[in-house]
Amino acid sequence: MSESAGRPSDPRADDSHSHGIGCAEVIAEVWTLLDGECTPEAKERLRQHLEACPGCFQHYGIEERLKALIATKCTGEKAPEGLKERLRLEIRRTTIIRGGE
Numbered sequence: 519m520s521e522s523a524g525r526p527s528d529p530r531a532d533d534s535h536s537h538g539i540g541c542a543e544v545i546a547e548v549w550t551l552l553d554g555e556c557t558p559e560a561k562e563r564l565r566q567h568l569e570a571c572p573g574c575f576q577h578y579g580i581e582e583r584l585k586a587l588i589a590t591k592c593t594g595e596k597a598p599e600g601l602k603e604r605l606r607l608e609i610r611r612t613t614i615i616r617g618g619e
């Protein structure tokens with residue numbers, strides 16, 4: 519059994535929302551974004567989820583930082599390392615807690 523380094527296993531338990539994609543999938547998208555890819559599709563999914571599920575990213579404590587990341591990343595600018603690292607740490611901490619059930 520090998521744990522993939524850096525990326526948390528996909529917690530599929532949280533698909534209670536019927537709109538769009540589930541929260542767990544959105545978090546997976548954020549990881550992709552942190553790793554350097556920003557496709558228009560990913561950006562749109564994240565934006566839609568922020569609007570449709572306002573409590574979601576607040577729950578993760580990353581809403582403002584995620585908006586900032588999208589705003590920089592998806593316009594072709596480099597996201598500041600500090601922002602990326604902070605976001606990465608917070609997502610990891612939260613997904614580890616949530617994945618432990």
Ligand SMILES: [Zn+2]
Nearest residue numbers: 540541571574
């Ligand atoms: Zn959500």
